[in-house]
Amino acid sequence: MGKLRQIYNRFLDKRIPVARQFQLNHKSIFIFPSKFGWLYLVLCLGIFILGTNYQNNLMLLLCFFLVSLFLLNLFVAYLNFAKISVQLGKTHNEFVGERAQLPLWFNLPKNSTQGPHGLVELGFLRQSAQLQHDLDSNQNPVKIAFVCEERGPIKLPRVTLSSFYPMGLFRCWTHLAFESNILAYPKPVPCSVQLTSQQQSLEPESTQSQESGFDDFDSLKNYRPGEPLYHVAWKQFAKGQGMYSKQFSSSVSVSGWLNLIPCSADVLEVKLGQLCHQVNELTRRGQHFGLDLGHHKIEPDSGPLHQQRCLEALARFSWSAS
Amino acid sequence: MIYLNRNLSHLLLSLALVILSVSLFEPVLSWIQVLVFCAFVMRISLYLGIQKHSPSIRTLNLLALLSGLVLAYFSWQLGVLLGMVNLLVMACSLKLMQLRNQRDYYQLVASVLFLISCGFIFEQSIIYSLIFGLCTVLTLLSLLAHFSPTIPFTRLNKRLLIMTLQAIPIGILLFFGMPKLAPFWQMPTSQSAETGLSDTLTPGDIANLSQSTELAFRVTFDDQIPPVQERYWRALVMENFDGKSWTISRQRNQLKRNNFVRNDEFRPRLSGPFYRYEVLASASNQRWLFAMDIAVPDDQRSDGAIWQSYDYQLMSKKPLISNFKYRVKSFPQEDLNFTDYAFDRQINRSIPTNGNLRTRDWARNLRKMAGSDRAYIEALLDHFRTGNYRYTLKPELMPVDQIDTFLFDKQAGFCAHYASAMAFALRVVGIPARVVAGYQGGEMRENDYLSVYQYDAHAWIEAWVDESGWQRFDPTAAVAPDRISLGLQAAVEDEGSFLDNRTFSLAKLKSVAWINAVRLGLADLDYFWSRWVLGFNTEAQKDLFKTLLGNLSTGRLAALSLGTFAAIGLLLAIFYLPNWHPRKVHPADKIYNDAQKILSSYKIHRAHWQGPLEFAQKVQSFCNDKAGQAFTRLSKLYIASQYKKSDGNHELAKKQIRMMRSELRKLKTALNNPG
Amino acid sequence: MQDKIDQAIQQISKVIIGKQDQIKLALSCMLANGHLLIEDLPGMGKTTLSHALAQVFGLDFSRIQFTSDLLPADMLGLNIFDPNEQSFTFHPGPIFSQLVLADEINRASPKTQSALLEAMEEKQVSLDGTSHPLPSPFFVIGTQNPLHQSGTYPLPESQLDRFLMRIQLGYPDWQAEKQMLQEQNDDVTQQIEKVMDLEAFQQLRQQVFTVHVSDNILNYILRLVTFSRESEQFPNPLSPRASKALLHAAKSWAIIAGRDFLIPEDVQAVLPAVAEHRLRTSLADFTGQTSLSNKLLEAVDPLAA
Structure with missing residues (x-):
């Protein structure tokens, strides 16, 4: 069974190689009568037998009409499916255990009557279809979800598109291999933040201090001549409480380091998960921090870009990388 | 999608089913029709949102069980075919109520299509073919709507129309090209009371036969057309009389069977003037055929399919389950003088031992007074002519001694009464006589063909007198000469009983000229239909x-x-x-593309992001002046046609295209002759 | 009308030498009723351009120098208690001008920035429950210094698209700079004449709406924005607001070019200015790399049917 599957996969790889965008064509489209198509053929045979036995030409005509309709359906189904052009949109990295969204964009010609019609079922190879997408009321992109199971770069399974348009007699389908660079970050493991001021020192310390700034209103102070009039608390003045000047402050964070080491191989995944959680937590607080993975260090910084860099490093981490 | 209540595809399918079941009014039991209608109403209310949920599985199972039991009870009377059809319709209606997943839907579609084909067993006329065609179209539309639910309905129709128009020629090719096969096995047939003659003639029964406008057969004469008085179409010979009904003699049947086994076919030697014609008999599920006396098959094919028996009857070797075409030659002046004397005398003179005593006495007296057999027959016919007899399609029921009652009390009846009475009167005095059932007359359509309808059914007698053979006598002609010369309607005009149980029938309105023209036009169409479509065997x-x-x-x-x-x-x-390359190119685009192709053969390519204006500037700097100017003008025209407000001015657009063409030519020449 | 536009361009070119395209972009931005962001090093003529623009159209002009201690009230104005009348009176800030130059916008605190952006969007200032409408027309020309970023608050991406266009002036070429050096007079504003009054200006702005847009052009714009949404190369796809802005700006560009219909080149001309700051994630990758909007332009064929 596994062998067969391997052969099939190799066949698919050759026939439909990995790409970002696909215009479906004779190479990528498979077409075969659907279950209903077979039922329909049996029905035609039944009508034929009945018509012959009763020597009834109208029955035979109906039968032949239905058969020729079947034939036409083959072409209509194929041509319709071959109009589909689909590409993978922007993907985002996800944590292990979360569902990564794959946005698929169906490119349609400007004239909607010329484009593909009907329902398209989307899903992954060897899985049941996840959703139905109606090409006639096309709303790009169509998102199918994919559960990230392992840390690191993700190899997407093939995406199966199938359509029964126009009459369900034929199933057109294709298995598309989209090129992706989705990374699965380690699954965050809740823990307390352990920031060290020095690399690899284990002492936690206070990470915040207040400093005079301009962001937030902090307190009132006696007005001293020379201070800008705009800072005067006019409301207090109007109440006759005297001239006060508003003081503003902003919080400034102190940078520290997150350390992977010491760590043994068997707790590596947990440790990475904890670091992952801490990176998220610190970014949420807007703090400066650096990440030390032994052979790979990321200098202290803050912000979403920094977070992404750290998470990517965690996702790609392996001992041998050193 | 299937769970959506507001589902057009389900509505269309239910519409197809309801039309189908109504059109199968006769075969389908009325309570099943009601069931279908209920399912239809349910679908409509689901569609309109009056009702939110379809009935539960449990309710439906119960309903199915009950209906099944009732149908099983009825099916004893229905026979296999009707039973199956009723079962199918019932199953469809229940499925329609259920319709929960894809599978239900597929099954229902297949069943409805199969039912449509079954409909053709019962009805094959153009009207019904159109109705069944409509049902097919609705079913296919439903399928289309099912697989592309948001396409507007008009586009759906267009799509189906295109596919149908494409499928029809292919289907017709297959129909004519695929070899026709013989039936694989004998199928159960539908027994309908109305179609065709019956092999028993019971004059005491009501006049049912005359009320059907269905076509019995059509005749196309090769050259000469016999006058209406000669058009006696023999179908059945009934020689057995039990005092009430005339039936085919059992001995005769036995004899025929033996002859058939011994391959002893009746082959009369005939000479004299004859009519040659082709008969297209409608499906009757019987084996008797129609021809004028004395008929023999005219060509080899007909000869192979027809068996002639010694009572001058033509029989098909297979029951007429579909239309049957055969060629016949009739020799009207030949005598029917073949007889197996002893046998014929024996069965054609037997009468029941008791009953109808008054007639017996009266007949014997009349025979005595007449002196000879021939004079007796004349006296009988005279009696019908001069007596107070009336031709009617609404005779009263005559349960006992019906010949006595008819001759002496009621004195009103139709052909079967007269034929029966006269044959009986002849047999009483020992003259061999028998009743022949068939058709008389028929409607001629402009010398093209003759249509004989079921209401043209007739009965007459044959008697063996003077040893000159079987002679035809028609007592009805004596009573109502109009029946023979002008047809049934004229004969019963005063009574107004012609087709009076059919409120809407064009045949009734023959007197209105244009309606008659329409009716005859339809008959032409029907002739074509049955000859070329139904009769294509x-x-x-x-x-x-x-x-x-x-x-x-x-x-x-x-x-x-x-x-x-x-x-x-x-x-x-x-x-x-x-369709493989479906892109339709605007003429301006085409010319511009041609220009680009020409330029690229001179190594001037448009980078694919470049707009037309920018490209024109580039071309100008790369080409000679003439070419550059030509292309710039072309580009300007192209820009005007593509981007400028057009105001729907087609003249201007055409002019632009013309000018672009001329610039393209100039560009070509300028590039070819630089300097 | 056309000659007035040409005159305006000519007038501004007198002080910003060799920057025709940028001047036209700035003009079309104003015609499209949008705000302009100029991103460049100091001394490149940002202020001069703003001055000149105000001058040719006869708009009143004010300049706000953004600094880290600039508070919203410094810019918008504030209610000052008048002890004599025992009531608050509104003292409008410098923002109450037809053309506001917000210099070094990224130096101010996010609070001040958002106050400005809000005023730009709403065309009014709300203070203590009363709203004070800003003059009409109202343009903001913001400037940013892309290089010196320490201690600055880069405008958040979500708010960058309040500016219809972002342009860079860049260094003048040899010839232009030489010509500039030869100029005797240093006071540039005195050289510029007013070429049209407010009414003519408003009329011109109305004319933008009458520019005909063919289906082909709409499809081209749609192909452009769709490509930015589909392709991996663009981390920030173009929003429907961006496509609307693109269309509007292109129409103004067509007016300046003297056409009453759009051609692909109009879209191409304004696209870098309109789209670049919407496509970028942050200021960080401002320099170097080929611009994303050019990538976008190169990917889409304007003529493809």
Whole structure:
């Protein structure tokens, strides 16, 4: 069974190689009568037998009409499916255990009557279809979800598109291999933040201090001549409480380091998960921090870009990388 | 999608089913019709949102069980075919109520399509074919709507129309090209009271037969058309009388069977003037055929399919489950003088030992007074002519001694009464006599063909007098000469009983000229329909092949079937090759593309992001002046046609295209002759 | 009308030498009723351009120098208690001008920035429950210094698209700079004449709406924005607001070019200015790399049917 599957996969790889965008064509489209198509053929045979036995030409005509309709359906189904052009949109990295969204964009010609019609079922190879997408009321992109199971770069399974348009007699389908660079970050493991001021020192310390700034209103102070009039608390003045000047402050964070080491191989995944959680937590607080993975260090910084860099490093981490 | 209540595809399918079941009014039991209608109403209310949920599975199972039991009870009377059809309709209606997943839907579609085909067993006229066609279209529309639910309905119709128009020629090719096969096995047939003659004639029964406008058969004469008085179409000979009904004699049947086994077919030697004609008999599920006396099959094919028996009857070797066409030659002046004397005398003079005593006495007296057999017959006919007899389609019921009652009390009846009475009166005095059932007259359509309807059914008698053979006597003609010369309607005009249980029938309104014209036009259409569509059988196909191929060698037949497939392939190619590259190019785009192609052969390419204006500037800097100017003008025209407000001015657009063409030519010449 | 536009361009070119395209972009931005962001090093003529623009159209002009201690009230104005009348009176800030130059916008705190952006969007200032409408027309020309970023608050991406266009002036070429050096007079504003009054200006702005847009052009714009949404190369796809802005700006560009219909080149001309700051994630990758909007332009064929 596994062998067969391997052969099939190799066949698919050759026939439909990995790409970002696909215009479906004779190479990528498979077409075969659907279950209903077979039922329909049996029905035609039944009508034929009945018509012959009763020597009834109208029955035979109906039968032949239905058969020729079947034939036409083959072409209509194929041509319709071959109009589909689909590409993978922007993907985002996800944590292990979360569902990564794959946005698929169906490119349609400007004239909607010329484009593909009907329902398209989307899903992954060897899985049941996840959703139905109606090409006639096309709303790009169509998102199918994919559960990230392992840390690191993700190899997407093939995406199966199938359509029964126009009459369900034929199933057109294709298995598309989209090129992706989705990374699965380690699954965050809740823990307390352990920031060290020095690399690899284990002492936690206070990470915040207040400093005079301009962001937030902090307190009132006696007005001293020379201070800008705009800072005067006019409301207090109007109440006759005297001239006060508003003081503003902003919080400034102190940078520290997150350390992977010491760590043994068997707790590596947990440790990475904890670091992952801490990176998220610190970014949420807007703090400066650096990440030390032994052979790979990321200098202290803050912000979403920094977070992404750290998470990517965690996702790609392996001992041998050193 | 399937769970959506507001589902057009389900509505269309239910509409198809309800139309179908109504059109199968006769075969389908009325309570099943009601069931279908309920399901239809339920679908509509689901569609309109009046009702939110379809009934539960449990309710439906219960309903199915009950209906099944009732149907099982009825099916004893229905027979296999009707039972099956009723079962199918019932199952469809229940499925329609249920309809929960894809599978239900597929099954229902297949069942409805199958039911449509079954409909053709019962009805084959143009009208019904159209109705069944409509049901097919609705079912297919439903399928289309099911698989592309948001396409507007009009586009759906267009799509189906295109596919249907494409499928029809292929279907017709298959129909004519596929060899017609003989029935694989005998199928159960539908017994309908109305269609055709019956093999028992019970004059005491009500006049049912005369009220049907259905076609019995059509005749196309080769050259001469017999006058209406001669058009006696023999179908059945009834020689057994039990005091009430005339039936086919059992001995006669036995004899026929023996003859058939011994291959002893009746082959009369005939001479004299004759009529040649072709008969197209409607399906009757019986074996008797129709012809004027004395008839013999005219060509080999008819000869092979027809068995002639010694009572001058033509029989088909197979029951007429579909329309049957045969050629006959009739020799009207020949005597029917064949007889197996002892046998004929024995069965044609037997009467029941008791009953109808008054008639017996009266007949014997009349015979005595007449002196000879022939004079007696004349006296009898005279009696009918001069007596107070009346031709009516509404005779009263005559349960006992019906000949006595008829002759002496009621004195009103139709052909069967007169024929029965006269045959009885002849037999009483020892003259061999029998009743012949068939058709008389028929409606001629402009010398083209003769249509004989069921209401033309007739009965007359044959008597063996003077040893000169069987002679035809028609007592009805004596009573109501109009019946023979002008047809049934004229005969019962005063009574107004012609087709009076049919409130809407065009045949009733023959007197209104244009309605009659319409009716006859429809008859023409029907003639064409039954001759070329319904009557296209194995033989007709062979004829067609012969005219196409010359002879029917295997090689040629193979070539023909190959040709059929090639033609189908060709049709498909015509339909779909243009779609392979479906892009329609605006003429301005085309010219501009041509210009680009020409330029790129001179190594001037438009980078694919470049707009037309920018490209024109580039071209100008790369080419000679003339070419550059030509292309700039072309580009300006192109820009004007593509981007400027057009105001729907077609003249201007055409002019622009013309100018672009001329600039393209200038560009070509300028590039070819630099400097 | 056309000659007035040409005159305006000519007038501004007198002080910003060799920057025709940028001047036209700035003009079309104003015609499209949008705000302009100029991103460049100091001394490149940002202020001069703003001055000149105000001058040719006769708009009143004010300049706000953004600094880290600039508070919203410094810019918008504030209610000052008048002890004599025992009531608050509104003292409008410098923002109450037809053309506001917000210099070094990224130096101010996010609070001040968002106050400005809000005023730009709403065309009014709300203070203590009363709203004070800003003059009409109202343009903001913001400037940013892309290089010196320490201690600055880069405008958040979500708010960058309040500016219809972002342009860079860049260094003048040899010839232009030479010509500039030869100029005797240093006071540039005195050289510029007013070429049209407010009414003519408003009329011109109305004319933008009458520019005909063919289906082909709409499809081209749609192909452009769709490509930015589909392709991996663009981390920030173009929003429907961006496509609307693109269309509007292109129409103004067509007016300046003297056409009453759009051609692909109009879209191409304004696209880098309109789309670049919407496509970028942050200021960080401002320099170097080929611009994303050019990538976008190169990917889409304007003529493809």
